[in-house]
Amino acid sequence: MEKIKKILSFLWYFIILFLFMFLILVFIVESLPKEQANSSFASFMIFGISLILIYISYKIAHDKVYGSSITASKKDYNTKVNKDDIKNFECVKNAINMMVDKCKETKEEEIINNINKCVSSAKQPDKVIKKALYDYIQESLNDGLLDENEECIIASISKNYNIDLKDNSDLYNAKILYSIIVKHEIPNIELRGNVPVILGNNEVILYLKENVSLIKEVTRTKYVGGTDGFSIRIAKGLYYRKGAFKGERVKVSSKEVVDNGMFIISSKNLFFIGESEKKKIPIKSIITSEPFENGITIQKNGNAKPLTFYGIDSWFAHNLIINLPKI
Incomplete structure (x- = not known):
């Protein structure tokens, strides 16, 4: 039954497509001068184009119903x-x-x-x-x-x-x-290339990614409501200047990219090796891990500010961080 349905669908697509293209061909022929349309060369061209239209209609209908090939997922x-x-x-x-x-x-x-x-x-x-x-x-x-x-x-x-x-x-x-x-053990793997960190006993690299951005919460101080002062004319050539003041001091926090470098997770530590920032964070000292698309934000115990790393496989890194301490 399924085979019959496919055959009928194929015939339906083929007929509709061929009729549509044939009508276009008829329109083109009708627009030609009669002398050209009745010539033997024109008849030969029309016959050739008709064969091409039949093949195109067949190909499109076949691919539509049966599919041209199976592609990798x-x-x-x-x-x-x-x-x-x-x-x-x-x-x-x-x-x-x-x-x-x-x-x-x-x-x-x-x-x-x-x-x-x-x-x-x-x-x-x-x-x-x-x-x-x-x-x-x-x-x-x-x-x-x-x-x-x-x-x-x-x-x-x-x-x-x-x-x-x-x-x-x-x-x-x-x-x-x-x-x-599942097995609650560190896999025995070998990472290729030079790793710019010193590993401890039985410590292995599980994940390494270059060109990762380190984002920190940066706090700056600025003054709100200040003035540079202004001058009041008292007499000709005589002015009184009212003094300037900075205003109220306010702390403003924002997240900024502070460095770019290599992000590494080993079986015991998280490393970041940038141009100016060098960090080594024990996995067991991380109390929160919040993954997002292409990045992760971690919080160490104590009063340390959150650190965000962008440009990594966040799902994999998050699973390493939350599961390694359980071994």
Whole structure:
């Protein structure tokens, strides 16, 4: 029944589109002089244009009803699966889902063999596997965590089919949060590059972001209601000047960007390394964490003023700050 509905929808779109374009063609022909319209060359051109209109109508109607291709769900994943490989794609997805909750118990060869069977008849097997893997990654990250079984499946497929996932920060972050929130342990990770901070024993870097703005609440004093004074003429060439006064002193607070630098969260501390500002804040001394889009505001214990950091993954940073003290 569903197939019949799609066929009828396709025919409806095709006929409407073709008639619309054909009417435009008739209008153009009617506007031509009779001598040109009746020439053999004009007839040949009309026939050629009609064929083109039929193809365009078919293509638009087909894509409207059936879709031209399946695209990856994440913007960065531009992998597309050809419409001829859709069945192979669904087969690979089913093969992956069969491994859920038992990846470590199943031999890696079994997973790969099942996938190879699915793509044996595919025109573009590499794209089919990539698309299925990317979709699985997105589904796994719906809760923001990556458990050991999900990690096992992703690692097995990416390793055997040479799919590079090193630049996928979502996977990295989800793996860290799973270790901290669920397993209650610091993940064993290695951060690349030079880190300009001295770490303590068993302290590891969990998050690093450059070009982050440090925003502070700055208090300045100004005077309200003051005057520079004024002069009163008493006689010719003689003036009396009434003295100036500053007025009432008022303190005004505002939030300002005071520095830009590197923002780091380790397993024990939060660091900010800027040109003029250098900060090291123990995670356990942070009493509030308020995330917002691309930023976070923290409050230390005591009478310290709030600090705001802008230009970071606020969701990930907030989860690190509130969950690390629980380990």
